[in-house]
Structures are given as C-alpha cells and as structure tokens.
C-alpha cells in the first residue's frame with residue numbers, strides 16, 4: 018500500500034505538469050464565475066403547486082426568498098468540473114447527483130463510506146489516512162482513495178432528504194435542549210448533539226446528518242462542497258489529501274483555494290446559494306389520512322415510537338416570516354440515541370459510535386431504502402432492526418396483530 022502510493026505520486030508530478038498546463042487557462046475564470054456544467058433547464062422553475070409538492074418552495078415566501086430559492090436550485094444542480102475546482106478527490110459532481118429521490122433535494126440511494134479504527138482507547142477517525150470520510154472518485158486514477166488496512170470499522174451512509182430543511186434549521190436550540198431533559202418511557206433519553214457551527218463559531222445543537230453533526234445549512238453546504246465534491250470554500254479552505262498523502266494532493270490540486278468565493282456584487286458564494294435552496298424547500302405535504310391510517314397513528318404513539326419520533330416540533334423566532342413559529346411535522350426529536358448494534362460504529366461530531374440521530378419520518382413514502390446504510394428494503398424491516406434504546410418499541414411492534422401492523426405502516430406512508 019505505502020510504496021504503491023509513493024510510486025503513484027512520482028508519476029503524478031509528471032502528469033500534473035501536463036494537466037496543469039491544460040488547466041492554467043481556466044484559472045482566470047475561477048472564483049465568482051467558476052466553470053461548471055449547468056443543466057439547460059436548471060433555471061426553469063415550474064410554478065409551485067398548493068399544497069406544495071416534493072421539490073417545491075415553501076408556501077408564502079416573499080419575492081426575495083423565492084428568487085434566492087430559484088437561484089439556489091440552479092446551483093444545486095450544477096455539475097462541478099475539474100477546471101472549476103472539482104476534486105482532486107470527491108464523491109459526486111453535484112448535489113443533485115445524490116439528492117434525488119421524490120424530487121430535487123430528496124434522499125438517495127447513493128451511499129458514502131466512513132471508516133475508522135476502534136480500539137480500547139476509543140474511536141480513531143484515521144484523519145492522517147484520509148478518514149473518516151472516503152472519497153470514492155477522483156479527477157485522475159492516481160489519486161483515488163481506498164479504505165486503508167488500518168480501518169477496522171467501515172460504514173455506509175445513505176443520502177438523507179432535504180425537504181423542510183429550513184424549518185428544521187429554524188427550531189431553537191433551547192427547545193431541543195429542553196426536550197433532551199425529559200425522560201421518556203422505556204429508559205429512553207435523547208442527547209442534544211453540541212457542535213461548533215463553523216459558519217458562526219458558536220456552540221449549537223446539531224440537527225443535520227445521521228449523527229446530528231451540523232447545526233446550520235450553511236455549515237453543511239460548506240462541508241458538502243468540500244467533502245462530497247472537493248470544492249474548497251471560506252469555511253473549509255483546505256483540500257482533502259488522498260488517503261492523507263499531501264505530496265499527491267499537491268501534484269493534482271491545480272485550482273487555487275478557496276475555489277468557491279463570495280461574489281462581490283451579490284455577497285454570495287455557491288455554498289450560500291445551495292443553503293438558500295435547502296432553506297426554502299417545502300416540507301413533505303402529508304396525505305389525507307384514511308380511517309386505517311388514523312388507527313395507525315394511535316398505534317405509533319401507544320407502542321412508544323413517538324418517544325423518539327416526536328410528531329411535531331416548533332420553529333422559534335425567525336427574521337423570515339415563512340420560517341417563524343411554524344409547526345414542523347418531522348417525526349423526530351433530532352436528538353442522539355444509543356441504538357446499540359444498529360449504530361454505525363463511527364464517532365462523529367458529538368455522537369459516539371452507537372449513537373444515531375432519530376431519523377425524521379416525514380416524506381418516508383418517497384424513500385426507496387431505509388436506515389443509515391440502506392439495509393432495509395421495507396419500512397417494516399427498518400422497524401424490526403431497531404435496537405438499543407429502540408428495542409422495547411421494536412418488540413411491541415413485533416407483538417402487534419397483523420391488522421395493527423398494517424395500520425401503522427399505512428400511517429407512516431401518509432406523513
């Protein structure tokens with residue numbers, strides 16, 4: 018492994034000279050007008066329906082927010098190219114590449130790989146070897162990453178949906194901290210994920226990602242631009258070295274960092290535009306509940322699912338009236354729970370290896386596979402895989418009559 022990497026880096030230097038010359042002509046257009054491939058229809062927004070369909074903006078947005086949504090939607094679909102900053106190592110070329118299920122901004126079957134080393138001393142994300150996130154693609158085969166042999170934990174993570182993300186962002190830290198103080202039945206106790214928000218420097222309650230590892234959409238956008246696409250930005254200015262090899266990085270990192278910069282005329286970078294799209298994306302619209310689904314909703318509460326999958330949270334004060342003091346029917350407490358063997362084994366942000374964020378269940382009907390690694394092909398498979406703090410509720414689900422089980426599943430299909 019080691020000698021092979023070194024040989025590759027020598028070849029890489031030679032190749033880089035060739036690539037470098039080819040790319041030099043693009044350097045002048047890096048920055049506010051970075052080269053990228055925008056799909057022809059990316060700027061065309063279909064008129065939103067009422068109530069909103071998946072992929073529509075929030076209802077009652079003011080004109081400025083609606084324009085920011087449309088501009089962000091176009092950015093979200095744009096494919097990065099090497100000359101504009103893609104890579105050297107990456108997982109996808111656009112946000113759209115992974116966030117597609119149901120509509121633009123949805124979940125997706127694309128999975129990313131996390132790795133690390135677990136020992137008596139705890140979890141080591143193997144940062145010096147390129148961990149914990151693997152980048153599975155590269156602008157040149159010489160820089161392609163592999164899971165290093167030192168890793169003894171390897172976990173897959175499915176793409177999560179972004180519908181209603183602005184409402185989730187607008188839930189106050191105070192309400193999540195308060196919820197974490199309330200002891201639930203079955204010995205369940207959620208933990209608020211305290212993280213440093215890189216966009217503001219403040220300690221905040223994380224709520225995005227399988228580990229509640231980010232608190233704001235701007236921070237997550239900055240993180241995704243760097244870690245999924247290899248585009249450096251003002252919050253994440255340093256490229257990822259392929260499996261930690263800085264010489265190899267130097268040979269292939271040909272666009273000056275940060276690659277995404279703020280456009281002086283608008284005050285926005287690509288990360289801000291993508292964040293605006295997510296912020297103004299409407300939540301899933303619940304379907305009309307059949308009599309059977311109404312029964313299912315009662316079963317959901319009575320067997321203890323709602324202890325973690327809180328049906329509704331409220332947003333706090335917000336400068337944007339479309340986000341202020343709104344109910345958020347997400348079916349999650351956004352807290353971390355010890356899921357025992359269901360946990361993915363990776364420590365990240367404030368979350369330990371067995372802790373996972375309660376997956377929001379809204380919009381479940383447009384998802385194709387379930388749980389963090391997509392192991393469940395059916396909703397019922399996802400439920401019976403619950404473990405740790407979720408074990409008691411799972412046992413009650415398994416003990417239900419077939420009629421009650423199907424009522425519960427019908428209910429989950431409407432939210």
Ligand code: HEC
Nearest residue numbers: 108109111112115175176177225226227237241242245291
């Ligand atoms: C290679 C696939 C891939 C690409 C490309 C990608 N994402 Fe993601 N996205 C994921 C995965 C996987 C997760 C879950 C990550 C986790 O928690 O470990 C995720 C989660 C998120 C979340 C958290 C949502 C939540 O509540 O869980 C946000 C926000 C997000 N992505 C934004 C973006 C943006 C913006 C872009 C484009 C800059 C982008 N993503 C590009 C795969 C991708």
Ligand code: HEC
Nearest residue numbers: 321322325354373374375376387388389399406407410414
């Ligand atoms: C202790 C808290 C807790 C309880 C109780 C709980 N869940 Fe979950 N649920 C979670 C967590 C955490 C996840 C994400 C786990 C993962 O993917 O690793 C999850 C995931 C899910 C998923 C998959 C969602 C997706 O997008 O992949 C479904 C469906 C689900 N739960 C339904 C239920 C039902 C129905 C019940 C009641 C029988 C229940 N849960 C009880 C915490 C809980």
